[in-house]
Amino acid sequence: MSKIIIDGNHELSGEIKISGAKNSAVALIPAAILSENKSVIYNVPEIRDIDYLIKIMELLNCKVEHKNDALYIDSSKIENKPIPEELSVQMRASYYFMGVLLAKFGKVEISFPGGCNIGARPIDIHIKAFEELGAKVEIVKNRYTITAEKLIGKKIYFDFPSVGATINVMLAAIGAEGTTIIENAAMEPEIVNVASLLINMGAKIHGAGTKTIEIEGNKKLDNGVVEVFPDRIESGTYIIIGALLGNNLKIKGIIKEHIEALLMKIKEIGINYSIDNDTLTISKCNDIKSTYIKTLVFPGFPTDLQQPITTLLTQAKGKSIIEETLYENRFKNTYDLNRMGAITNILSLNKLEIIGPRKLKGTNVIATDLRGGASLLIAGLIAEGTTTIDNSEYILRGYGDVVNKLKNVGANIEITEE
Secondary structure, three states, X not given: OEEEEEEOOOOEEEEEEOOEOHHHXXXXXXXXXXXXXXXXXXXXXXXXXXXXXHXXXXXXXXEEXXXXXXXXXXXXXXXXXXXXXXXXXXXXXXXXXXXXXHHHHOEEEEEOOOOOOOOOOOOHHHHHHHHHOOOEEEEEOOEXXXXXXXXXXXXXXXXXOOHHHHHHHHHHHOOOEOEEEEEOOOOOHHHHHHHHHHHHHOOEEEXXXXXXXXXXXXXXXXXXXXXXXXXXXXXXXXXXXXXXHEEEEEEEOOOHHHHHHHHHHHHHOOOOXXXXXXXXXXXXXXXXXXXXXXXXXXXXXXXXXXXXXXXXXXXXXXXXXXXXXOOOOOOOHHHHHHHXXXXXXXXXXXEEEEEEOOOOEOOEEEOOOHHHHHHHHHXXXXXXXXXXXXXXXXXXXXXXXXXXXXXXXXXXXEEEEO
16 A cells, blocks of 8 residues: 655646556557557556556566566467456456457457446446447356457447447457447547557558547558557646646646647636647646536546546635536545535535635545545645545556656655555
């Protein structure tokens, strides 16, 4: 178990470099299995989910070499083996092995994927799509066995534009005969990143990043190379931190188009920033206005920034409302925020009220999920006194080298292992 300990209210200046996107990297690594030979993935973040994915790859007899921020993957001698619960439960992204192993071998055995407890996140959309491609799915207790004598491409319509399902079906469709068309696909940048690797390997994919994606089946893919996009959620989190504590804090690795919804919202509430190429500069705002935020699928306001911006809004003047439309259990961070001095009220299953501004005081808190942990991290950085965050493994799942990045710009922050 690890703890993050923060002595709060220190001005931050200097430069923070954004790591590769977690949600891209965790899909790109399983996707490398589709290569008949070797793949290289650059700008891989140093997060714990990557460590577990590498363990699964090695279980499947892939050779993985981790040098600096690059992964060199040789999948030429891959073996199809059941993926045990002790590995699959560590992260949500383990479900991408369903798509790639189904495409490669026509069979996959895997325990139910894990991840943060932020509400019901069923994989029904994935399963239904696999069945439409011709697979048979058996679920016994907590274990999935998915088999297909032959996958046949077809038009698949998603009732909801799920990022995970869009990527998983794109992966499975590589092994299907004919053409697969995904309608009402998710449009997140991570999908474009995965499609880029597959296209580099020789796949024929059109429309990634739009509502309609077309994939031509092609079982034999060659070597692949890709660079992971900068993490838009990490970017947004540090922008929020800069708005609360920055003194010309520079955040390098910004792709403006990926965080447009956040940038528009913080400008609306009175926070100024400047962007020069891929670097955003931001300073503390002393007059933050209250607002209304509704989370939406991309390009709307991202649900993964809802909890971090909740902490920001504890410093806004007046009453703010957040409506969470994607997950029903994403306000658990507010319990500890209130213990630190915030005033938040859960008005309904998906609506939160925040009243500010409030001075926060450090105390012992518990991270219950990745982005909720980030919310408490931000709270600790602005609070008076010392904040200790238990279960900080959640934070380390999604924010590479977070302690050193913050320490290098002036935060008084440490991590301890027990």
